[in-house]
Amino acid sequence: MTSGITFDRLPELAAQFHLCFRSGHIYLEGQRMVLLHTGALGALRRELVDTLGLDRTRGVLTRMGYASGKRDAEMARELLPRASDEDLMNLGPQLHSLEGIAHVTPIRFDIDVAGGRYSGEFLWEDSFEAAVHLEAFGPYHDAVCWMQLGYATGYTTAIMGKSVIFREVDCRGKGDTNCRIVGKPVEDWGEEITEELQYFEPENVAEQLVALQDQVEHLRYSIDEQTNLGDMVGVSPAFRETGEIIRKAA
Structure with a gap:
């Protein structure tokens, strides 16, 4: 079934934020969160690039995003235990927006968890990651929203119960107006994603x-x-x- 994304659960999700000033804790649906300046994340990216190089930094940030997306998918299932496949997929972009990552606009998506079928295309507007990369390094020849790609891949893979890989086909970091991603199962990509797959495998530096x-x-x-x-x-x-x-x- 092809479906569009609605943002009707944003108020409900926002109500799950709890700030505990005395203890210094921030919670989202019982999961502890932290607030970080984008400048600090940009400094971390530069430090990683200077230490590990661009390629290894991409791998580290991709796997970091994957873990975050996987955890959010688990949280979505806890929040909506009887939700349909479409509702669960709707929740991911809303969480992404709520957490300040980017404004997500759907282009299309088709999901059938039982049948193992998935394809999706999304627009990211005002991606924080593209902004910090541009500030730190200037325009790059390739897409740079590595954490966000990892997040989308981790979230969708956890919902589907099978590996779904996203690619960033447009990116502000390389001069495009906005960022755009396309995702589908590994077997549907074939050899196109041979390079992308290596970034999900940890390296023993x-x-x-x-x-x-x-x-x-x-x-x-x-x-x-x-x-x-x-x-x-x-x-x-x-x-x-x-x-x-x-x-x-x-």
Whole structure:
């Protein structure tokens, strides 16, 4: 069944926000939340890019968004235990808007959880993530709403009970007017999403760093062995100075 998104539950969702000033807690439907400045999130993105590079940063933020979307889907099922597939999918964009991520406008979506069928297309207006990326790095050649893509993928995958992947086909971060995403099950994408799938797989950066360190040490020992003075032995200052010059030159 093809359906449109309504925002009739926004007042009900907003009523689930509870601010506890004494304890310093913010709750949404019993789930603890935090408020962060977008400037702080932009600084975090820059720090991650400087430390890990763009590609690994994309993976970290995509998986972070995925976990958030999955948790919101679980919350939606608790909030609407008897909801239809359409109602549950309606709730995701409303949560996205309520949490200040972006204003979501539906273009189309078709969902049948029992039949394993899904396709959707949504417009994101005023995406916070595109804004912080532009502020930190300027225009990029590719889409940059990595957390939001992870969120949409995590939310829809949890609702469907099967992997549904979204791609950002338009993005303000690369000069488009607004951001637009398209989603469908992994098997329906085929080889088109080979690159996207890697960002949902965690990388063990620590192991890679240890391996690189081992390679550097091995290379250092190899250079030392190749630059010794063989069987020559000398103790005079001139001999030792010449040997040192040879090693440095090598």
